[in-house]
Amino acid sequence: MDNKQAVDKPLLLLLSVFVVATCGLIYELIAGTVASYLLGDSVTQFSTIIGAYLFSMGIGSYLSKFFKDKLLNWFVKIEIMVGLIGGISSTLLFTLFGLAVSFKVILYALVGITGLLVGLEIPLLMRILEHRYEFKDLVSKVFTFDYIGALLASIIFPLVMIPHLGLMRTSYLFGLINISVALIVAFKFSKELNNHLSLKLYGFLSALLLLLGFIFSNYLMTWTESLVFNENIIYSCSSPYQRIVLTQDKKDLRLYLNGNLQFSAVDEYRYHEALVHPLMHQHNYKKILVLGGGDGMAVRELLKYPQITSITLVDLDAKMTDLFSKNSLLQQLNQASLVHPKVKVINTDAFQWLKSQPEQFDGIVVDFPDPSNYAIGKLYSTLFYQVLYDKLADSGMVVIQSTSPLVAPKSFWCINNTLQFAGFKTLPYHTNVPSFGEWGFHLAAKHQPRLLTYAIPIQTRYFTIDEFNKSTYFTPDMKVDTKEINKLNNQMLVHLFEQEWSVYQ
Amino acid sequence: MKRKEFISVLWSSSLIGSACNQFSLQPISVTINGPAHHLGHQLRQPSKLVAKETKNIKTLIIGGGVSGLTTAYFLKKNGYEQFLLLELNDRVGGNALAGNNHITGYPYGAHYITIPDANDKPLISFLHEVGVIVGFNEQQLPIINEEFICHAPDERHFMNGIWNDGLIPHQQISEADRQQFQRFFALMHEYKLSMGKDGKHAFTIPVQSASMDEKWLQLDDVSFHDFLTKNGITSGALYWYINYCLKDDFGGHAQQVSAWAGLHYFASRRGNAANAESDAVITWPEGNYWLVNKLKKDLQEHIINNSLAVEVDDQSRDTILVKVKQEHHTFNVKANQVVMATPHFINKRLLKQPPEAFNKLTIESSPWAVINITLNADFASTRGIPLSWDNIIYGAENLGYVHAQHQAIRLPNQDTVITLYYCFCKQTPALERQKIQLWNEDDWKTFVIDELKQAHPNIKHYMSNIEVWIWGHGMVLPAVGLKKKLLKIKHEYSSKRILFAHTDYSGISIFEEAFHQGLSAANQILHAHQG
Incomplete structure (x- = not known):
């Protein structure tokens, strides 16, 4: 047997039981935490993960009988494996959540493998130490260290590790500790181990990998993000209001705000032409207001109308408008619209600003994000539209992006009802933007907005007056009879929007 | 990109972000504040202060809370200029005071009103004047300014590890409990419809309009708890809810509060609006301080801040002499009329020779803490209903917290402010006052974190500032027997001066x-003036 010498350093091996137990439980807690973050329902996640983990430990213990010799070799190998798998587990889980068809399979596979390996270790170790102690002492010692390790893990995980290191770094750190123990054992027992050099090499490589993970976990965060996006991230930053991500693939440039696609360079012209030209086409509007639309694309379309004397763009996020004013790649896209002399950019809250400023505008473009939360839902409320009404010249007109009438018809017609409740006459229409799907808009004014009768020589790729007039027709699958009005004290639109988009998944 | 992917991106980016960033250890600063008690304690030795000058005025209002301000508001509105208003603090507002920081305004006390009763014409016309009511529909129902009606989602409660809709724990209670809730509300509805022989509602706000029938007044002799027991109410969940409501409005629990007052909480509201549910509330980020600002708008020249009335001497036949202390200066005011818009325990000290019955009357009030916490808005990401206006924790001693920015109509920043309300009414008010007087900054910090950790275990990692506002005498506790004592006092001690x-x-x-207290005083002054 190769473990005759090993018994001379039993304390080291017992200590490694302690470390293995601590690390094992930490991996299990990490899996539970990540799962309850990502899947919700922490009670279910934790209990199924603990169950799966303990069960796999049982399998590991059972399988241990098939390990006949080179027990110390196996012990070190298993420790390295546990450390490596446990160490990268949280990164792996976050990464795979966006990619995998069935995240749960991966989650439980990971928990199962970790449990199995940890389950192997105790029986192996007991067999390594079997001649050193009397059986009763052996059992007592090994399990004492095992359970104390578990206690330590359960205390430091919530109190020290998560608060100070966060999930990713915690798992890397414990992976490192795990592998360090394996390496110490490998060095102390060099003579007893077969092929100890390759074991040490594996150990060092794994440790190096985890160390890099530990140091660069911030970058890894962006990297996992890029995997989730499926595209090359060329720029990303967090403003106080949102996470801005630009991606590029072949010829397509895309902008995401908080993970929601804002435009794809391939077909954004369809969206922005449909947003701007029906408003501007037959009207001699001079004084224009754009709310939202910090990417400058709507302004680009507006600037095709030479009669416009001023465009005021109000967007909350200075990081957005700065990016689209200064970056040359993006300037190509919006044709440097945001730095045009007729354009004035104001970075402030649109609702607050609109309410407090005294002027009226001829044309107003309202291009807010979809009403996916209560804060944005307020920008689609009767109160907001009443303010909008006050700030619109009598002959003026407003256009409002109004989510998809195909996916979310109740939401779309709720916006229509809300506009009418605020006093507007409306003309709803829709268009197809491949990267978005079927998308809807409302023209709204103090007079009834009409179909277009004559064309104006403006260069467009998609928009024609015939196409627009057709787009005011809604097929039955986009029509729904709803009387709901979005008020601040019911936030009906947010409920409808959530309902309808969740079904669409 | 598919919807599912959108969501997963959102999840993973925000969660990894928060898992890595949220736990930065920032120090939490704590400040303890309250109405100017340093000045207030000088009340105890008025004779030591010597007045150097005397001001003459027809009417003097002592106290710049909502009552005093309302008196002043209506005097001014009716062209009566001969008055001054003394305020102890550096600004008026009383229980409706508010603070603010770089994020938002937030309340130090009272923070909402309910939909006004159709019979309450003066209040309705006031609310119309200041823009809370923007018009009336065909049925003459008031149209409330939508900005001020509590936005959705308005209320949630934390129970069994999840935030549930509304304040009543309807989802996670037993069938028996549920039936008791139904019975209780049916019973309250009966009382709501009850009328006295005098043709008045048995329970209504303002209470001066309520029926004076003995049948209803005798409910002042029993506690609300005894009244409930007599009516077969036993459910623990229901008692918790009732106690939450009573503490929130009266600063006392069902064993302390009289049945007459308790019924006023549950059976006096019959407001109706064109565009809001009748149980909706009207609120602002800074709470009722918004209304205070409207009340005080034209009163600048009449208000004297940082001034403590220390003695009211009505022994002379034609004038009342009021001694007033400012920081470095004491003066007298000679007035024909004084409105004491100050609490009873102060009035007992102020009046040089209070009549005996007046002196004997004790009006209890519990101490309160209103704690404004500045924190990262991510603190709220918990299971269930998202952050609402009113957020209460089932079974907790505290009264939950209000999200100060809930009524804001701008997109939120990363940081926000929540206002935690706590009424110290487990023991007697005096004992509770003694207890919290001794607490230092760290005690308050521990207290706040402990109160919230059940629903938000990691909340301390999100906090940056805790501002504790202590009300030693928060509000009148409508204890058993108080109503009858008040009626008696009214008979025995009322003068025109x-x-x-x-x-x-x-x-x-x-x-x-408070509004009606102030309005009645204003009407009496105007009446005497015209007469």
């Missing part, structure tokens, strides 16, 4: 009562 206008004398401390 000294008018008491404080919610202590309503027995219920809410904006509507």
